[in-house]
Amino acid sequence: MKILQLKIKHFRNIDFLDLNLNPGINIFYGNNGQGKTNIVESVYTLAKTQSFRTHHPKEMIQYDQEEATIYCTFEKGKYLKSNTIILNKLGKICFLNQTKMKKLSEYLGELLAIDFTPEDVSLLKSSPKERRHLLDVELSALFPIYVKHLILFQKLLEQRNALLKQIKTFNEELLKVIDQQLLESSFVLFQRRKWFIAQIQDLATKIYQKLSGQSDQLTIEYKTFIDENNKESYIQKGEEIFLKNLEKDKEKTFTNAGVHKDDFVVYLNQKEAEFYASQGQQRGITLAIKLAIFEIITATTKEEPILILDDVFSELDDQKCLKLLQYIAKKNQVLITCTSIPSYFKQRENENVTLYQVSQGKVIERRMFNNG
Ligand SMILES: Nc1ncnc2c1ncn2[C@@H]1O[C@H](COP(=O)(O)OP(=O)(O)OP(=O)(O)O)[C@@H](O)[C@H]1O
Ligand SMILES: [Mg+2]
Structure with a gap:
């Protein structure tokens, strides 16, 4: 399974973002507080209808806004599908392929994601x-x-x-x-x-x-x-x-x-x-x-879920980082956040790695790793 396009509106510090994601490893990097975790949190929320860092959906709506919208298209098997979630003061509304889902059981399980975040520790x-x-x-x-x-x-x-x-x-x-x-x-x-x-x-x-x-x-x-x-x-x-x-x-x-x-x-x-x-x-x-x-x-x-690794590499010892890297190298789609690109990635020029520099809720640069 892989996400092709991700659109985010009024979600935390992200005013508007329209991003094409690549298969393989997608690294969101940048300074603290720029919106890296917000981006992967939005993907997780699309999959599970809830965040990995708050039980209060309202917190995810941008300050001064009434609602937040997250949308993605994804490939599942040979099918192209889309998920949309609108978060507002009353709760959340979920759409699968543009159709509003009445039951949570109908929505969950389409887009699959697994996260590992600092909260898990x-x-x-x-x-x-x-x-x-x-x-x-x-x-x-x-x-x-x-x-x-x-x-x-x-x-x-x-x-x-x-x-x-x-x-x-x-x-x-x-x-x-x-x-x-x-x-x-x-x-x-x-x-x-x-x-x-x-x-x-x-x-x-x-x-x-x-x-x-x-x-x-x-x-x-x-x-x-x-x-x-x-x-x-x-x-x-x-x-x-x-x-x-x-x-x-x-x-x-x-x-x-x-x-x-x-x-x-x-x-x-x-x-x-x-x-x-x-x-x-x-x-x-x-x-x-x-x-x-x-x-x-x-x-x-x-189906292989999207693997989300939030701030993981700064927390593990070198041995675990290298092993984790070997593990994720073979996965369909991995989303990683970090403040600086770990040196382990610099030795893997041929891997399918895309870099996204995040600043103030925006992706200011997107490039393939082996081109840069
Ligand atoms: N509801 C909201 N509306 C607007 N901005 C918000 C909202 N919730 C959080 N923020 C802002 O989002 C920013 C944090 O974003 P995020 O957690 O994605 O940072 P990060 O890039 O992952 O940083 P770090 O490297 O420290 O983990 C903070 O500046 C915070 O003030
Ligand atoms: Mg973060």
């Missing part, structure tokens, strides 16, 4: 919510059924919590109906998450070993409320847990156990990486996890 140390968010975002892009059940689950959970607050008029029958549906959706989310984490573990270990040049072992433990592959047994166990927790749930007016509390823990050589791995090792682990997700999406959809 804190993945292991951050809250379970952030790790669940990663699973939800990626699985939503992979499986429309996942988005459907995720939205349903969230709605049912809200209904259940609202019911728990009604002490005087508490309706036990209604609770049973909600619980049943909640567990049906939970099972779908659980199954996909379990599959995904097992895949990540296998691939991330191999990638991490390649990046570090050592035989380190990564293990990822999925922490969930019921680990049961048979649907009937899953639902039965779920009902038992809900019954056992009912008094506590009523007291707290909140559902204490469920897949909304899922998490995963990463171990480096059997030690919890969050506490024992160095800052650089944690960065390497999260990079390996993201690249593993890249491989899983490629294998599952038979």
Whole structure:
């Protein structure tokens, strides 16, 4: 998959940008605060309908403007497609091939992108919510059924919590109906998450070993409320847990156990990486996890996502930089941001590299690397 044209209007410090992107490596370079990350953030937002650095879409609309528009044409297999997102004060409107999409599940999964950004470094140390968010975002892009059940689950959970607050008029029958549906959706989310984490573990270990040049072992433990592959047994166990927790749930007016509390823990050589791995090792682990997700999406959809690497090369040691460079050299389309072009690229004159100099929200120069 590759993006051919990218158009951005009133997005952060980008007033207007109309850019042709090349296959291979696209490097956006320039001084701090010029709009490099904004450009790749807009691509990520087109793919996932949300940013990698804010949960508030309004922040992405240029100051003093009512709305921001991002548009791109991209090649997927033998098809030429387009995605458009309009961000305004009310939220976002998504178009696929100029047609407005009513459901998120219809829009997601067309343009595929994977990012590795400075924010990812804190993945292991951050809250379970952030790790669940990663699973939800990626699985939503992979499986429309996942988005459907995720939205349903969230709605049912809200209904259940609202019911728990009604002490005087508490309706036990209604609770049973909600619980049943909640567990049906939970099972779908659980199954996909379990599959995904097992895949990540296998691939991330191999990638991490390649990046570090050592035989380190990564293990990822999925922490969930019921680990049961048979649907009937899953639902039965779920009902038992809900019954056992009912008094506590009523007291707290909140559902204490469920897949909304899922998490995963990463171990480096059997030690919890969050506490024992160095800052650089944690960065390497999260990079390996993201690249593993890249491989899983490629294998599952038979399409290679756009790979976004924001400010990565300044943060990794030389060994990892060189290995990462070897890895991305074979990819369809990679978008990289950096303040100065890393010296590693200077040795690779024959690679398919395009340079874009970014200044004050504009691309002021675009050239092929081997011409300059
Ligand atoms: N909503 C907005 N409207 C206008 N400008 C914005 C908005 N949000 C952020 N900016 C501006 O965008 C600029 C930051 O852009 P960006 O994060 O892309 O920088 P960068 O080139 O990646 O820099 P660095 O090298 O420091 O990572 C800042 O100057 C910031 O003030
Ligand atoms: Mg940046």
